[in-house]
Amino acid sequence: MAAELKALFRPRSMPEAIELLEAHGDRARPLAGGTALMVGRSPRVEVLVDLGLLGLDRLEVGAEPEPGARIGAMATASSLARWLKGAGRGAGLTELLGEAAESIGSRILQNHVTVGGNCVMVYAWSDLPVALWCLDARFVAEGKAGSRTIGADRFFAEHPSHVLGSGEILTWILVPRPPRGAGGAYLKVTRNATDHGLASAAAQVVLGPDGSVLTARLALGAVRGLPQTLPTAAAALCGQRAPGPEQLAAIGRAAAEEAKVTADFRAGAEYRRDLVRTIVEDALERALARAARARQGGAA
Ligand SMILES: Cc1cc2nc3c(=O)[nH]c(=O)nc-3n(C[C@H](O)[C@H](O)[C@H](O)COP(=O)(O)OP(=O)(O)OC[C@H]3O[C@@H](n4cnc5c(N)ncnc54)[C@H](O)[C@@H]3O)c2cc1C
Structure with missing residues (x-):
């Protein structure tokens, strides 16, 4: 059973928040939306430090030399999705991130x-x-020792809560501005509208002037405990010009082979592997169509 909460702090500055986390050590946790923390709070956690007054809910278009999106760690999924359809378009991001935000459980x-x-x-x-791994985002964390920026490959290499040091706060997520000719898509398969995913896939491609694939990135979720990228399957797409159904089916098969999948009560491993094959194929088809439109000068 979770221990009784002893204190809830609402610091107004980052140094104050860091000091509070430092002072209470392993008994304290930062409080964000509370949807995980209040459901599965560890028995050790008696002190919460609310990050709500630190101005971290901002969503900004980054200026040179770091164009792209600056996403405050306290921005909600719904505010991110709304922003990406409006002012956030200036960050040049494709639909991929907004689709992932709108895939989370329910509107509430x-x-x-x-x-x-x-x-x-x-x-x-x-x-x-x-989605953020597929977009090669970077994660800014602040703690007693100052600020550091962690690349997605490092941030998601193990559970991010272990990558962050004790008392460190994730403050900003930086998503690089994709080049012209980029297109992306996020797809998720669930048993019903609100259940956790059986498989999800993010695809981001960049097309060159002749329609050939300059770069491709693929990431997967829901098929094992942590997300993963599929560099080998993605590399197999690079250099292909206007890949059609046969080429995409081959990439889907390569993705299914490369993916690490586990079974649980929702689905067996082989079923999940087959889902990976089809969902990667579909996500790539959508991403390529969007990239082709972007290349021709339409919206990304
Ligand atoms: C029924 C249900 C269904 C769900 N379905 C989905 C789904 O389909 N897809 C999906 O993606 N999510 C889903 N979620 C949400 C997900 O499981 C987590 O609850 C959610 O991502 C946690 O975010 P939060 O802002 O509420 O964080 P909190 O619960 O406030 O915090 C979670 C943990 O992260 C730490 N933390 C939070 N912010 C920071 C920060 N800035 N710096 C350092 N540490 C921090 C906290 O200390 C805590 O340990 C679902 C949740 C529920 C309850």
């Missing part, structure tokens, strides 16, 4: 779950980490 959850909370407390079903 999307109004509470924060981007930071979704990325730090990664579960098998987490949606935003899959």
Whole structure:
């Protein structure tokens, strides 16, 4: 049973928040949307430090030399999705990230779950980490020793809560501006509208002037405990010009072969592997169509 909560602090500055976490050590946790923390709080946690007054809910278009999106860790999934359809278009991002934000459980959850909370407390079903890894995002953390920026490959290499040091706060998520000719898509398969995913896939491609694939990135979620990328399957797409159904089917098969999948009560491993094959194929088809439109000068 969870221990009784002894204190809830609402610091107004980052140094104050860091000091509070430091002072209470392992008994304290940052509080974001509370959707994981209040459901599965560890018995040790008696002190919560609410990050709500630190101005970390901002969503900004980064200026040179770091164009792209600057996403505050306390921005909710729904505010991110709304922003990406409006002012956030200036960051040049494709639909992929907004689709992942809108895939989270239900509208009510999307109004509470924060981007930071979704990325730090990664579960098998987490949606935003899959999209952000595919987009090669970087994660800014602040702690007693100062600020550091962690690349997605490092941030998601193990559970992010272990990558962050004790008392460290994830403050910003930086998503690089994709080049012209980029297109992306996020797809998720669930048993019903609100259940956790059986498989999810993010695909991002960049097309050159002649329609050939310059770069491709693929990431998967929900098929094992942590998200994963599929560099080998993605590399097999590079250099191909206007890949059609046969080429995409081959990439889908390569993805299914490369993916690490596990079984649970929702689905067996072989079924999940087959889902990977089809979902990667579908996500790539959608991403390529969007990239082709972007190349021709339409919206990304
Ligand atoms: C019924 C249900 C269904 C769900 N379905 C989905 C789904 O389909 N897809 C999906 O992606 N998610 C889903 N979620 C949400 C997911 O499981 C987590 O609950 C959510 O991502 C946690 O985000 P939060 O902002 O509420 O974080 P909190 O619960 O506030 O915090 C979670 C943990 O992260 C730490 N933390 C939070 N923010 C920071 C920060 N900035 N710096 C350092 N540490 C931090 C906290 O200390 C805590 O340990 C679902 C949740 C529920 C309850």
